[in-house]
Amino acid sequence: MKIKIVRHVVSLCWVTMVVLLLTGCNPAAGATEYEVIDPSGYSRDSYAYDEKSPIEGSSCYFQWEKADDYEKTYDYNIHILDENDSVLYSYPDVGSRVMRGSIQEDGKTWVCAEHWTAPHHNGYVEGWLKESDLLLIDLSDGEILFQDKAGENEFYITTYGTRCYFYLPGKEESEKLFGLIKIPAENAVIYYRDISDWTQKHMVYTFDYVAEPDIDTSNGVKTRVKFYIYKNQLKVAWTSFEPVGNGHWEYLDKKAYEIPITENADE
Incomplete structure (x- = not known):
């Protein structure tokens, strides 16, 4: 004993x-870490350094490659590979080492190339997302049908139809002009951008917290938000990495939110 x-x-x-x-x-x-779990079970977190990433719902893959002028620009190229690792299409200077995407019912593919700055992690650390490039590609001929950017800390989750869903962490109360102007706190939210009016943010869900929900993580050493993607729903689960006995550690669920993402979810 x-x-x-x-x-x-x-x-x-x-x-x-x-x-x-x-x-x-x-x-x-x-800092809080992120993890995205696709319907297939494939997950992406801050420790995934794969050169290839599967395109959810298809047999194809994304592959990143340093651009020819990488030493000057730090740009990456995107290659789309088939199941035999043959290059189908290439797109210069719009990729990154962290890419995700999924194929839609009409055969078109969404690509998100994320640009993170967190040291010692391959992205997925809250507060360290610089920006993201989003592209809609027709895999039948490789044509780019849509291309735009998402801003700082706008974390792309998934796409439903023409709507791209994002998670934005909350902001603490702040001050300007030596305290003369107080800026109220903002809770974390999920919203979508539609390709028909990309500049507009359409709110879907406002969380009951700014930085994190009221959960007990006193026994944990890391906090992670897991985004589970289902066909018509998102599950956002806050977890804590804690000991579970016999020298083993696991991410234990502390609080979860289930959010519908159907076309009429915000109406």
Whole structure:
């Protein structure tokens, strides 16, 4: 019994030491992490460094490649590969090392190339998303049907029809002009942009928190928001990475929100 207790204490101390060391040299340490889980079960988080990413709903893949002038521009190219790894189409200077996408019922494919700046992570850390490029591509001939950008910290989740859904974290109350002007806090939200009026944000859901919901993460070392994508619904689950016994750790659900994303969900 004493041996088991000692092992458990040593395990906790080791994890705590690692977390403290990482915190000391990583400005992104302690920030909330994101994870997206597609209907197929494929998931993407801050530790995914795959050169190829599957296009959800198809047998094709995205592949990133450094542009010819990468040393000057830091741009990436996008390649779309078939199931045999043959290049179907290439698009210069619009890719990134972090790409996701899915095929629609009409055979057209949405691509999101995300530009993150978080050190020691391949994206998916809240507050470190610079911008994203979104493209709608016809896989029958490779034509780009739509192309635009999403701004800072607008985290792309999925697309339904012509609507692209985003999660935007909340903002704490702030001040300007030495406190003379107070800017109220803003809660986290989910909204969509439609390709017919891309500049407009259409609110779908306002969360009951600014930074995070009222959850107990005192036993955890990391907090992660998991975005589960279903056909007509999103599930946003806040989780905490905690010990579950025998030296094992898991992400435990703390609070979840289920949000419909059908065409009439906001009407």
